[in-house]
Amino acid sequence: MNKTAYIETYFRIESGYDCGYMSEEKVDRFFEEVRHLFAEKGFLVKEGKYKDDCPEVHLGKTCLYCHPQSLSGPVLKEHIELVEKILTQGTTFQYLRTDMYDEVFDLTEEEELAYYHEMHDMTIEGIFRESFQTKRSNLYKSREQVLETIAGKLRIRTFREKCFLANAGPVGRYIREIYEKMVATGELVEGYKHTDSGKLPICRTATAKELKRINII
Structure with missing residues (x-):
């Protein structure tokens, strides 16, 4: 069966998030930059249901939950390099590495x-x-x-x-x-x-x- 597989991926970053704490100012600047960087490359930004929820960015069925420690979710293999390039442009955080785990299939x-x-x-x-x-x-x-x-x-x-x-x-x-x-x-x-x-x-x-x-x- 030739079906597209996505990969559960964690893009690890350093943003100053320390033991569950990050100043409100840093948090706001981090999320503002993440929204801008991904929207500029055609990603759809979806806000969380509640005020303190992290946003998500979507490109097709690629979906990343944007946390100050990592951006994670199922990613089309062809999108991994694109995401990495976007993250290297960050100024409120530093891109560290990409960890890939299980495949996720788009199947009925x-x-x-x-x-x-x-x-x-x-x-x-x-x-x-x-x-x-x-x-x-x-x-x-x-x-x-x-x-x-x-x-x-x-x-x-x-x-x-x-x-x-x-x-x-x-x-x-x-x-x-x-x-x-x-x-x-x-x-x-x-x-x-x-x-x-x-x-x-x-x-x-x-x-x-x-x-x-x-x-x-």
């Missing part, structure tokens, strides 16, 4: 689901078998804990996300789809553990003997 829910299929369908069942593997057939693992761990490893960041639960959204749909398929074929064996709060769903990978019995191997 269905496109995100398709991404997981495209990237992981060839290997995902092996991941499930390894994740639910136990030493003996009478030992099981917590189903939800294992599924959450798998989902957390696969999950990508998108502009749409509102919930940061690892197994929510399209990645949760994908994980459940594979899980249910493997339970249906007998490759995973379900069970329940009785606890004070009710029945805890548990699961394990089928043994070689069990798989042979259902003609999987």
Whole structure:
């Protein structure tokens, strides 16, 4: 899937912000200059909801939260050099460095689901078998804990996300789809553990003997 990826980026700066404190005069001059520098290069400046909120600057879906310690947010790769050049022109602050972290994708829910299929369908069942593997057939693992761990490893960041639960959204749909398929074929064996709060769903990978019995191997 050829989809544009943005990069979660922090442009580190030095503005005199010290342990959460900066004089009101310095703050005003800093924000005034940041607004001017970015507006001059075609960025849209958006003010915060409240008086003391930091402004944001936008260019398409590139979005930077302008704090006196760093300007941060998802940035189109082609915009990184532009932002760096803008920051080198600052007089109320000094540009220090650029730190880049996770990719952020501009995908719909269905496109995100398709991404997981495209990237992981060839290997995902092996991941499930390894994740639910136990030493003996009478030992099981917590189903939800294992599924959450798998989902957390696969999950990508998108502009749409509102919930940061690892197994929510399209990645949760994908994980459940594979899980249910493997339970249906007998490759995973379900069970329940009785606890004070009710029945805890548990699961394990089928043994070689069990798989042979259902003609999987």
